[in-house]
Amino acid sequence: MSPDAISPVRDFLAGLRHAGRIADADHLTAGETAGIVLALAAQSAGQIIACLPDWACAVEASGILVVAEKPTGGHGDAKLRTALGRYFRHVATVQQRGLHGSLLCDDRHAASRILALAAPVRVAPDRLIHLASNDTLPDIGSMFLQTGDPPDTLPRLMSASPPKPCPAPAPTTARTTAAALVERLMDKDALLFQQRQDIAQLRRSLDAAPSTARPGPFAMPNALHAWPLAANRVGRMDAYDQRVDDDVLLEADAGAAYLRRFALLGDAPLFDDAIASLNAASHDAALAQPEVSIIIPVYGQLAATLSCLDSLFALTSAVTAEIIVIDDASPDDSADLLARIHGIRLLRQSENHGFIASCNAGASAARGHFVLFLNNDTRVVTGWLDALVRSFAQFPHAGLVGSKMLYPDGSLQEAGGIIWRDGSCWNDGRNDDPNRPHYCHARRVDYVSGCSIMLPSALFKRLGGFDTHFAPAYCEDADLAMRVRAMGHEVWFQPQSRVVHDEGRTSGTDTTQGVKAHQVVNSRKLFLRWRCDLAMHRPNGQAPFLERDRTTRLRALVVDATTPTPLQDAGSVTTTLTLSLFQQLGYQAHFVPQDNFLFQPGHSTDLMQAGVDVAYAPYEANFEDYLRRHGPRFDVVLVYRVTVLEQVIDTLRRFAPQAPILFHTMDLHFLRMERKARQHSDVTALAEAAAMRQRELALIRRVDCTITHSTYEQALLHAEAPNAPVVVWPFMFPFHGTKTGFTDRKDFCFLGGYNHTPNVDAVTFFVRDVLPLIHRQIPDARFIIAGANPTAEVLALAGPHVTVTGQIDDLRSVFDSVRVFACSLRIGAGTKGKISTAMSYGLPVVSTSCGAEGMELREGCDVLLADTAKEFANACLRLHQDPKLWQILSDQGQDLVQEKHSLAMGKRVLDDAIQTALRHHLGLDQNGMATP
Numbered sequence: 001m002s003p004d005a006i007s008p009v010r011d012f013l014a015g016l017r018h019a020g021r022i023a024d025a026d027h028l029t030a031g032e033t034a035g036i037v038l039a040l041a042a043q044s045a046g047q048i049i050a051c052l053p054d055w056a057c058a059v060e061a062s063g064i065l066v067v068a069e070k071p072t073g074g075h076g077d078a079k080l081r082t083a084l085g086r087y088f089r090h091v092a093t094v095q096q097r098g099l100h101g102s103l104l105c106d107d108r109h110a111a112s113r114i115l116a117l118a119a120p121v122r123v124a125p126d127r128l129i130h131l132a133s134n135d136t137l138p139d140i141g142s143m144f145l146q147t148g149d150p151p152d153t154l155p156r157l158m159s160a161s162p163p164k165p166c167p168a169p170a171p172t173t174a175r176t177t178a179a180a181l182v183e184r185l186m187d188k189d190a191l192l193f194q195q196r197q198d199i200a201q202l203r204r205s206l207d208a209a210p211s212t213a214r215p216g217p218f219a220m221p222n223a224l225h226a227w228p229l230a231a232n233r234v235g236r237m238d239a240y241d242q243r244v245d246d247d248v249l250l251e252a253d254a255g256a257a258y259l260r261r262f263a264l265l266g267d268a269p270l271f272d273d274a275i276a277s278l279n280a281a282s283h284d285a286a287l288a289q290p291e292v293s294i295i296i297p298v299y300g301q302l303a304a305t306l307s308c309l310d311s312l313f314a315l316t317s318a319v320t321a322e323i324i325v326i327d328d329a330s331p332d333d334s335a336d337l338l339a340r341i342h343g344i345r346l347l348r349q350s351e352n353h354g355f356i357a358s359c360n361a362g363a364s365a366a367r368g369h370f371v372l373f374l375n376n377d378t379r380v381v382t383g384w385l386d387a388l389v390r391s392f393a394q395f396p397h398a399g400l401v402g403s404k405m406l407y408p409d410g411s412l413q414e415a416g417g418i419i420w421r422d423g424s425c426w427n428d429g430r431n432d433d434p435n436r437p438h439y440c441h442a443r444r445v446d447y448v449s450g451c452s453i454m455l456p457s458a459l460f461k462r463l464g465g466f467d468t469h470f471a472p473a474y475c476e477d478a479d480l481a482m483r484v485r486a487m488g489h490e491v492w493f494q495p496q497s498r499v500v501h502d503e504g505r506t507s508g509t510d511t512t513q514g515v516k517a518h519q520v521v522n523s524r525k526l527f528l529r530w531r532c533d534l535a536m537h538r539p540n541g542q543a544p545f546l547e548r549d550r551t552t553r554l555r556a557l558v559v560d561a562t563t564p565t566p567l568q569d570a571g572s573v574t575t576t577l578t579l580s581l582f583q584q585l586g587y588q589a590h591f592v593p594q595d596n597f598l599f600q601p602g603h604s605t606d607l608m609q610a611g612v613d614v615a616y617a618p619y620e621a622n623f624e625d626y627l628r629r630h631g632p633r634f635d636v637v638l639v640y641r642v643t644v645l646e647q648v649i650d651t652l653r654r655f656a657p658q659a660p661i662l663f664h665t666m667d668l669h670f671l672r673m674e675r676k677a678r679q680h681s682d683v684t685a686l687a688e689a690a691a692m693r694q695r696e697l698a699l700i701r702r703v704d705c706t707i708t709h710s711t712y713e714q715a716l717l718h719a720e721a722p723n724a725p726v727v728v729w730p731f732m733f734p735f736h737g738t739k740t741g742f743t744d745r746k747d748f749c750f751l752g753g754y755n756h757t758p759n760v761d762a763v764t765f766f767v768r769d770v771l772p773l774i775h776r777q778i779p780d781a782r783f784i785i786a787g788a789n790p791t792a793e794v795l796a797l798a799g800p801h802v803t804v805t806g807q808i809d810d811l812r813s814v815f816d817s818v819r820v821f822a823c824s825l826r827i828g829a830g831t832k833g834k835i836s837t838a839m840s841y842g843l844p845v846v847s848t849s850c851g852a853e854g855m856e857l858r859e860g861c862d863v864l865l866a867d868t869a870k871e872f873a874n875a876c877l878r879l880h881q882d883p884k885l886w887q888i889l890s891d892q893g894q895d896l897v898q899e900k901h902s903l904a905m906g907k908r909v910l911d912d913a914i915q916t917a918l919r920h921h922l923g924l925d926q927n928g929m930a931t932p
Helices: 003-014 042-050 076-087 111-117 153-158 173-208 246-261 271-281 302-313 334-338 355-365 384-394 457-462 476-486 515-530 570-584 603-609 623-633 642-655 669-679 683-702 711-720 757-775 833-840 869-881 883-900 903-921
Strands: 034-039 055-060 064-069 090-095 101-104 128-133 145-148 292-298 321-327 345-348 370-374 378-380 398-406 412-414 417-419 425-427 452-456 490-501 554-560 587-593 636-640 661-664 705-708 726-728 748-751 783-786 802-806 820-823 845-847
Touching (some): 292 355, 302 334, 302 378, 321 334, 334 345, 345 355, 355 370, 355 457, 384 452, 398 476, 476 515, 554 642, 570 587, 570 603, 570 903, 669 757, 705 711, 705 903, 711 726, 748 833, 757 783, 757 820, 757 869, 820 869, 833 883
Parallel strands (some): 292 321, 292 370, 636 661, 661 705, 705 726, 748 783, 748 820, 820 845
Antiparallel strands (some): 370 452, 378 490, 398 452
């Protein structure tokens, strides 16, 4: 490829979000006949082809672009058409200016397999390309003009012989690197190809089914559960290879390795060695008052029990727990061997009474605040215990919380359970891919199988334990869940608590014999007891996707550019708290990114653990596709940031017309741009700000309610768009307080995310103009620049008296050590969350007028205000040296946060904003009267 061709490709890739990197582009030579492979969004393909007028190209509709040198002669075009005809049923001719090559779309062959057809291609003079598919031809957009082939084209092509494959070019260093890139892209293509195939199969089955028997739009078939484990793809993985339940496969592998290590499933198991290994890793069992009592009923199957204990002993947790093992008169020597293990409490039943009696006996001996029932044929995964305990704080009405269960091969066993109208029970998601988003967020359920469930000990005792009416086992867990609800509590499924369950090891899976036979009988008992409560449930197997969320009445969709990262920026804190407030108002909260669907461990999982339904790749990767399927479900939509809203508002109006749209500005974009332009006297930037003003105001007039943090911005919008509803929503912050007094502190600090230009300007201003003035009186004063993503410009400020910390996970470590928070913002808009954050920790604030704008703060009582470098330095020195003033501002700031920035305030304002938006959406004014 010539340098003239490479340059526009490289320049174009620099501006793309979803482009494969070409590390070896500079090494490609003009003599090569095969080119490079790029992973591009489909809509970008035509643009990049336009950059390569002298090259023949093949494009696959899902985004694989192959570039090869255009030959000067030969009959390759006819041969390629012949080859295509043997693979595809439908062929059409497509014309587009400046486009050469062949466009392929097929749901049977992975996209990158078109590399096998890389024979020399002769481009027709009229610049036609050929679109081929073995199914209905896709809509390829207005940039193409589609025409039809002559009637005899298909028979002629189908009868032709395929071309001979081209010889492979001689290997070179550049081509070796390119081949590695091709291989990587082919791997990624294969991961997504099966999903395309499943979707096509589903569509065909729906078309073939009678209209009266067609399943609902969400009755999706199970997907293959296999996924590329990131840990096994060293050197070949990227962020999109990560899955929610990667840890499950690692734990299953650890369990298999443990059983092999001690030959526990063989004829000569090394029980003594296995017990010695457990004792070396055991914890103290003599806890006077543990938080949790883990109760494990056992009947034989010693190998499984030892493996379960191995995973428990390896567990790292902030929760204190005791392990109670109840041996139910095992037929082997399990009890004698278990008695030798340190770190457990062993209870021995004199006779075999069954699972229910064993669990109740263990609960009677429990000393923990919670009882946790765990099957012995399990292994627990990292975070299992903490997630269960945390759920009772996250969901105040929870009475029972259960885990996500997976088979040792990684497939899903249960994501909560459904109880049907006839009393039969259903393990939601059995054998499906456990990483699909709708299995990965906490939610209320009918029941969770007793394999791993937790209850407050006091509640379990009030309920009388598991009911022996269902002895020896089965359906006692569903009955317990029904009784928990009857007492006014909720039953929650917590997918971030995960167990690997080797189902059936103890009781088998045959429901016609043994203990398992009680499953059928007890299902009838369950129906008889609860038939009135079950009357509103669906019949067995009907619409399980809807039945699993039967308790959901309202749904709220929150849209932002990407998944919130609350440890990195105040805006993400607001987004996260808003999702929580929607839940408190009775909504099922959904978060969907407008653009970046990357699954982010920690950030995505924190939301899902709290009950938010989060959309992420590769299961969701396009906002419009998501809305096309789920739009009718939403009762209200909240969108953050003007740049996001202008991308999604038309899609929302089209696919969710019933839902009022709330627009949360964060800050007025045009106001921030205007101030920055004026600061630098930039005429061009002022013109851009004026254009943004028109765009932003036009959107505000289209939505049903606009939310701003600033009373200043509310007044501005009332003047600019008088008919647009606007609600002021002060920043919300959890109250932290402080016990560290004036004398135990020193120095100054600032907090922000440094991808935001105003924050960079603020710390630069303080270091260069303010800090030297402070040093005249306090020579050793330090300035701490805290926060995520410090830029090179910010890092360059570091020195003997300036510390750049980067992201701070525990703000108290900074806020309890410094004496003054210096909010030296000179540009920007909206209210500043950093000020309220500092106040919530009892840290007094010196701020510019810009920083304190719209917060109704009182000078000298809530905050000290100053704008010039000299004034700002004097205010900082005054606060740093006056203990009485410092205490007044510290106390007043804490009171202010509790009064005006509490979550209770936020809940009231959000409810008011929803009602305002709904009235506007229905054409009513604030008094409920029809608007003109």
